[in-house]
Amino acid sequence: AQSVAQPEDQVNVAEGNPLTVKCTYSVSGNPYLFWYVQYPNRGLQFLLKYITGDNLVKGSYGFEAEFNKSQTSFHLKKPSALVSDSALYFCAVRRPFSGGYNKLIFGAGTRLAVHP
Amino acid sequence: GAVVSQHPSRVICKSGTSVKIECRSLDFQATTMFWYRQFPKKSLMLMATSNEGSKATYEQGVEKDKFLINHASLTLSTLTVTSAHPEDSSFYICSAPTSTNEQFFGPGTRLTVL
Numbered sequence A: 001a002q003s004v005a006q007p008e009d010q011v012n013v014a015e016g017n018p019l020t021v022k023c024t025y026s027v028s029g030n031p032y033l034f035w036y037v038q039y040p041n042r043g044l045q046f047l048l049k050y051i052t053g054d055n056l057v058k059g060s061y062g063f064e065a066e067f068n069k070s071q072t073s074f075h076l077k078k079p080s081a082l083v084s085d086s087a088l089y090f091c092a093v094r095r096p097f098s099g100g101y102n103k104l105i106f107g108a109g110t111r112l113a114v115h116p
Numbered sequence B: 001g002a003v004v005s006q007h008p009s010r011v012i013c014k015s016g017t018s019v020k021i022e023c024r025s026l027d028f029q030a031t032t033m034f035w036y037r038q039f040p041k042k043s044l045m046l047m048a049t050s051n052e053g054s055k056a057t058y059e060q061g062v063e064k065d066k067f068l069i070n071h072a073s074l075t076l077s078t079l080t081v082t083s084a085h086p087e088d089s090s091f092y093i094c095s096a097p098t099s100t101n102e103q104f105f106g107p108g109t110r111l112t113v114l
Helices: none
Strands: A003-005 A010-014 A019-020 A024-026 A033-037 A044-050 A057-058 A064-068 A074-077 A087-094 A110-115 B004-007 B010-013 B019-023 B034-036 B044-051 B067-073 B076-081 B090-097 B103-105 B109-112
Touching: A003 A087, A010 A019, A010 A074, A019 A110, A024 A074, A024 A110, A033 A064, A033 A074, A044 A064, A044 B103, A074 A087, B004 B090, B010 B019, B019 B034, B019 B090, B019 B109, B034 B067, B034 B076, B044 B067
Parallel strands: A010 A110, B010 B109
Antiparallel strands: A003 A024, A019 A074, A033 A044, A033 A087, A057 A064, A064 A074, A087 A110, B004 B019, B019 B076, B034 B044, B034 B090, B067 B076, B090 B103, B090 B109
């Protein structure tokens, strides 16, 4: 069965420090991987995705993520955190070539708190 | 990117009444839309897949008579919570994939049932 794991409920980082939000997945075949961010009482905003190619993917707001096939991970990173990055982050996976519009499977979410 | 809207953004209703939530794709057509439910500090739970011109596909454990979905046009899907009860209080989010299969999410609807 397909699944996504975000092992940390919350990540605390000081402003200006690098941040990492972890994600591991379990899916057959080569997955499409996504990161979304959610601010309070808002919908999800797309940050970045990996489909194929370079393992390091750059996305919105200075975020990037590294796809590691051997470790089945897709950790989200940013070199220097901002207080405004504080939000709820979701990792998601979609299995390719299944026909039609495929469902996204979401991780449980990780709350990022960036302290001044 | 593409824009998906939801209306209303917030609704408070009495127990036993029905509430309709609209999801619109504003600048693209969507033959499929997805409806999610999000509990406080929890992940998104896919409720159903809305299909334009045909019946919705519900996920296991979701009552189709409770959560009525209608996808009457290529830009509009509606979710009606029938005979709402306090346990139906939640944050409901829709999403729509574009022709390139990239999903865009609506801003969500906060439902509070008194």
